[in-house]
Amino acid sequence: MIVSWNGHLIEGGEFTLQVSDGVFLRGEGVFETIRAEKGEPCLWNQHFERLAYSAEKLGLKIPDRLILLDWIRRVIVANQLLTARLRLTLGEGCLISAEPLPEELDEIHVVTSNCPINEQSPLAQIKCTSYAENMFLLRESGADEVIRPNTRGEICEGCISNLFFVKDSVIYTPSLETGCLPGVMRQEVMRHIKVREVEWVMADLKDCDEIWLSNALRRLRGVTSINGRILPRPSELLSRALAKVVV
Incomplete structure (x- = not known):
């Protein structure tokens, strides 16, 4: 899996966090789980608005909406996915990952x-x-x-x-x-x-x-x-x- 860390694409296995990172130490971060279809994040504007609201509450800096969208698209392409489960985690930095969607359940x-x-x-x-x-x-x-x-x-x-x-x-x-x-x-x-x-x-x-x-x-x-x-x-x-x- 290839992930994006502050806009830089790296192999997921090579990604590291600083030991002082607030997300790692205290859970001081916010996240969005997003469905992607045809290589695009679904309902992106709504996800961004909620992310921005949550980030403001915790005093976190958030990149511009269009910058984040570009990072998301690059992660989707790098992982050769069209339909995907996206995870955007925001703390002292911004981590974006993309993986195949989970299988649909026949019964719930x-x-x-x-x-x-x-x-x-x-x-x-x-x-x-x-x-x-x-x-x-x-x-x-x-x-x-x-x-x-x-x-x-x-x-x-x-x-x-x-x-x-x-x-x-x-x-x-x-x-x-x-x-x-x-x-x-x-x-x-x-x-x-x-x-x-x-x-x-x-x-x-x-x-x-x-x-x-x-x-x-x-x-x-x-x-x-x-x-x-x-x-x-x-x-x-x-x-x-x-x-x-x-x-």
């Missing part, structure tokens, strides 16, 4: 967790590199996704996804007041279809007809089961939403 099984997300944290709604808690919960669960509440017991988000629910043919999603990440794909879905933002408690999940997960890589996918309970196959609402979402 999720579980719920009692481990809350702190919606009052100053880092709430920032995609920070301090991601160990989410990865631990996901790995220990053995599921494809873990749905977490906030400290008030409201449905917040998954470890790697935003959430949508369908009940009586109405589409809902946790509001930003719950502390959920303002996902780029969440934003794109809400730009194209009617969605109601709500503050539901975790017990409300049992009354949902459908549950969808959204993120930049897998876009929008229906959930097969939650806590072992098989859900109905996604309705036409999901296929209509996918048809309208620009990726």
Whole structure:
């Protein structure tokens, strides 16, 4: 794999960080995971805006939008990819990598967790590199996704996804007041279809007809089961939403 470090292309195996780097020592960095199609990053402007917001919160310097786009394109070409999973990590420097997209899952099984997300944290709604808690919960669960509440017991988000629910043919999603990440794909879905933002408690999940997960890589996918309970196959609402979402 060839990566970009501050615009310089190097072999991934040769990349090194200074031992004093804040991302390495304290997780003081932000990142974006981006889907690439036909050699171009999807929804780049939206990803950049969120990255810039997160960087400002942590006091990090961010390169110009067009400079970053050029670096991304060069990494994609260097790795001879057209469709790719891009990872842009910003700390004391900027690291960009590109690799093949993960395989699509035929079924998606999720579980719920009692481990809350702190919606009052100053880092709430920032995609920070301090991601160990989410990865631990996901790995220990053995599921494809873990749905977490906030400290008030409201449905917040998954470890790697935003959430949508369908009940009586109405589409809902946790509001930003719950502390959920303002996902780029969440934003794109809400730009194209009617969605109601709500503050539901975790017990409300049992009354949902459908549950969808959204993120930049897998876009929008229906959930097969939650806590072992098989859900109905996604309705036409999901296929209509996918048809309208620009990726």
